[in-house]
Amino acid sequence: MSMVYSYIFRKENFYLYRNMQRQAASMKRNLFNQEYLDEQFNELEELQDDDNPNFVEEVVNLFFTDSVRLIRNIDLALANGPYDFGRLDDMMHQFKGSSSSIGAKRVKRECSQFQEYCNERNIEGCKRAFQGVKQEYATLKTKLDTYFQITREAS
Amino acid sequence: MMENSKTIAGFSSPRTDIFPAGLRVLVVDDDPTWLKILEKMLKKCSYEVTTCGLAREALYLLRERKDGFDIVISDVNMPDMDGFKLLEHVGLEMDLPVIMMSVDGETSRVMKGVQHGACDYLLKPIRMKELRNIWQHVLRKKMQEARDVGNHELDQYDEMWMLNGVERLSGKKRKDFENKHDEKEMSDSRCVDSSSMKKARVVWTVDLHQKFVKAVNQIGFDKVGPKKILDLMGIPWLTRENVASHLQKYRLYLTRLQKEDEVKASFCGMKHPDVSCKETSSSLSLQNPVDVCTDVTKDKYSGDSGDKAIVQNGKSNIYESKVKGVVLMPVTEPRSVVGDNFDSQVAGSKIGLTESFGLVNTDVESANLPIPYCSTGEAPQPQYKQDFKPHFQSANGSSHQPLPVVSHQIPVDRTQATCFLNHIPSREERNRHPDAENKPSFFKSKCGVVGNFSPIESTVNLFQPVSQQQRNVHILEQMPSTTWSARSCNVVNGPQSSPGNLSLRSGSMVASVGEDVCGASIQGECFLANNGLRNIEQFDYNDPQPISGVPTCLYDTLRFDYEYPIDSLEGIVMDQGLFIV
Numbered sequence: 001m002s003m004v005y006s007y008i009f010r011k012e013n014f015y016l017y018r019n020m021q022r023q024a025a026s027m028k029r030n031l032f033n034q035e036y037l038d039e040q041f042n043e044l045e046e047l048q049d050d051d052n053p054n055f056v057e058e059v060v061n062l063f064f065t066d067s068v069r070l071i072r073n074i075d076l077a078l079a080n081g082p083y084d085f086g087r088l089d090d091m092m093h094q095f096k097g098s099s100s101s102i103g104a105k106r107v108k109r110e111c112s113q114f115q116e117y118c119n120e121r122n123i124e125g126c127k128r129a130f131q132g133v134k135q136e137y138a139t140l141k142t143k144l145d146t147y148f149q150i151t152r153e154a155s
Numbered sequence: 156m157m158e159n160s161k162t163i164a165g166f167s168s169p170r171t172d173i174f175p176a177g178l179r180v181l182v183v184d185d186d187p188t189w190l191k192i193l194e195k196m197l198k199k200c201s202y203e204v205t206t207c208g209l210a211r212e213a214l215y216l217l218r219e220r221k222d223g224f225d226i227v228i229s230d231v232n233m234p235d236m237d238g239f240k241l242l243e244h245v246g247l248e249m250d251l252p253v254i255m256m257s258v259d260g261e262t263s264r265v266m267k268g269v270q271h272g273a274c275d276y277l278l279k280p281i282r283m284k285e286l287r288n289i290w291q292h293v294l295r296k297k298m299q300e301a302r303d304v305g306n307h308e309l310d311q312y313d314e315m316w317m318l319n320g321v322e323r324l325s326g327k328k329r330k331d332f333e334n335k336h337d338e339k340e341m342s343d344s345r346c347v348d349s350s351s352m353k354k355a356r357v358v359w360t361v362d363l364h365q366k367f368v369k370a371v372n373q374i375g376f377d378k379v380g381p382k383k384i385l386d387l388m389g390i391p392w393l394t395r396e397n398v399a400s401h402l403q404k405y406r407l408y409l410t411r412l413q414k415e416d417e418v419k420a421s422f423c424g425m426k427h428p429d430v431s432c433k434e435t436s437s438s439l440s441l442q443n444p445v446d447v448c449t450d451v452t453k454d455k456y457s458g459d460s461g462d463k464a465i466v467q468n469g470k471s472n473i474y475e476s477k478v479k480g481v482v483l484m485p486v487t488e489p490r491s492v493v494g495d496n497f498d499s500q501v502a503g504s505k506i507g508l509t510e511s512f513g514l515v516n517t518d519v520e521s522a523n524l525p526i527p528y529c530s531t532g533e534a535p536q537p538q539y540k541q542d543f544k545p546h547f548q549s550a551n552g553s554s555h556q557p558l559p560v561v562s563h564q565i566p567v568d569r570t571q572a573t574c575f576l577n578h579i580p581s582r583e584e585r586n587r588h589p590d591a592e593n594k595p596s597f598f599k600s601k602c603g604v605v606g607n608f609s610p611i612e613s614t615v616n617l618f619q620p621v622s623q624q625q626r627n628v629h630i631l632e633q634m635p636s637t638t639w640s641a642r643s644c645n646v647v648n649g650p651q652s653s654p655g656n657l658s659l660r661s662g663s664m665v666a667s668v669g670e671d672v673c674g675a676s677i678q679g680e681c682f683l684a685n686n687g688l689r690n691i692e693q694f695d696y697n698d699p700q701p702i703s704g705v706p707t708c709l710y711d712t713l714r715f716d717y718e719y720p721i722d723s724l725e726g727i728v729m730d731q732g733l734f735i736v
Contacts, residue, residue, distance in 0.1 A: 040280040047195050055195065063188045093232060094186070097258040100280045101188040
């Protein structure tokens with residue numbers, strides 16, 4: 001009797017597990033299709049191995065932790081004049097470099113937009129673009145959080 | 156390290172288990188995320204990885220572990236030091252291949268990297284397949300060196316010579332040669348103790364480089380040739396080729412300096428201390444506000460020599476302490492020395508008085524005075540604790556050194572010093588003051604070490620170049636004792652706070668000179684005439700180099716005490732080196 005239960009249980013588990021895997025895969029596909037992520041994310045997944053089974057998640061978390069500081073700095077620099085466009089550009093360059101590490105495609109795009117405004121010395125444009133950066137950043141964070149949660153459950 | 160290579164799927168050829176595996180790579184990037192990724196990637200390539208978040212730390216590591224790395228991968232934008240500058244240091248001092256990386260693929264940037272000597276320029280995001288191949292730079296460099304050694308050990312390298320020839324012909328054959336070559340190299344440099352390969356490689360230590368620069372200056376920049384330098388240097392194991400290649404690098408370096416100088420000329424040419432900080436900072440492309448402290452006595456010196464500017468971080472304090480009584484050298488006319496020396500050597504050789512810091516002072520008195528610490532370029536910190544006397548003496552013993560040298564060495568030592576000092580940038584100013592008495596001063600480093608400078612009778616002069624808002628100079632003369640507090644970069648210390656930092660003990664006079672340093676004349680014409688505001692030089696500037704005919708050696712140590720608001724940390728550039736941004 002117990003064997004039957006455990007069989008059923010395993011069977012259910014199996015479906016659940018496979019379901020989760022499918023969900024994770026489809027979510028990742030969407031993240032790529034909607035251009036939240038680019039190839040770099042795949043590159044990270046390839047780096048994950050037995051030595052670092054959670055490598056991707058660790059890297060992504062590191063990015064989101066570290067970038068808080070960068071964002072705050074840019075926020076401060078945008079808060080009041082006089083505006084040092086060179087410095088703004090440098091800071092954004094750094095943030096963009098960081099975003100490239102996890103393949104945050106949309107975020108990077110907004111960063112480039114910001115830098116263009118910087119070159120034009122258009123502070124209003126910069127501020128607007130920075131809102132865009134933060135928005136993409138927050139969206140990506142939410143999506144990746146969910147994604148990792150699903151992947152964890154699926155494994 | 157070799158064992159790891161088995162776990163890596165990427166290597167198809169069994170040979171790779173030997174050579175590229177275990178390649179010692181130093182990765183420098185201020186971005187922790189990239190650092191983590193690169194570390195993982197390189198490990199997967201079975202390289203031995205060391206990571207480092209600060210350029211200064213990297214330099215420190217590189218100096219500490221000479222021959223401890225095969226290749227350096229560095230980010231271009233780093234808060235504490237420009238990646239290009241690091242590149243320059245590594246190129247001149249360690250002669251290691253350096254790969255630059257950046258998210259920005261602008262041609263001008265890549266060009267700059269290549270011009271500064273980068274062997275490759277990778278764009279972020281960096282892929283593993285790119286990293287897998289970096290060993291080729293190490294190999295190429297070694298082959299290059301072998302070629303430089305040339306005929307001496309031709310028999311040992313004939314395979315390489317062949318390889319060089321084949322290189323241009325066909326890629327296919329080349330592989331075979333490389334394979335052979337690698338095997339050979341392995342047995343050469345790894346199994347056999349110090350192989351000829353190793354001998355071939357000259358590590359241009361600070362010391363060696365100093366000798367080199369000295370020789371160059373002695374000969375005169377225009378007439379200089381590798382053979383002459385070699386003779387003058389008198390180092391038996393050095394070959395003409397070694398010198399020739401270093402000379403070539405050195406020339407390139409000077410040319411760059413000059414170029415920069417031209418750009419900055421308008422800013423650096425300021426003869427007065429009341430330079431607008433903003434201008435300077437922009438011209439130097441420093442990301443931080445910069446303070447310029449220039450010599451006061453411009454009229455006293457010829458035009459060129461008048462261009463002494465010290466650039467420091469926006470908020471900085473300069474302390475100048477004078478030590479007296481250490482007069483070991485006969486006195487010469489400062490003026491004449493300056494004129495001759497300076498013009499012929501510096502101007503003639505087209506060495507710009509570029510680096511705002513380095514060349515701070517052309518006038519003989521100050522320029523020639525050796526700086527107390529860092530003379531060896533090693534571990535400056537301990538030196539702080541020592542009293543000045545020994546340093547002075549050694550400094551005095553040194554002979555005259557033309558300016559270019561000075562400027563050149565500055566960056567090197569400086570960096571080192573800062574490493575040790577928790578990144579405290581500081582400078583020294585030397586001053587000659589016959590009557591001065593040296594009193595003990597205390598130096599506090601961030602680490603809590605309090606050094607007591609032995610009381611050589613001297614007077615301490617404090618110059619406080621003020622930052623943008625308040626550009627006035629406080630000159631503290633004749634102070635019995637001074638307390639310095641040196642802080643790390645992270646500390647925020649406004650110029651305004653300087654009074655607090657300096658605790659002036661009895662008998663100190665503080666003059667606030669407002670915008671004009673000439674106000675220094677408050678201290679008496681004679682002081683100005685003789686000492687001028689003097690040069691403010693970088694303090695790490697170590698040169699054991701002698702100053703030409705300096706009568707009395709009084710050294711002033713300048714310290715900049717600066718702080719950055721924490722948030723602006725990213726923007727901190729310790730640009731004082733001669734290296735070009």
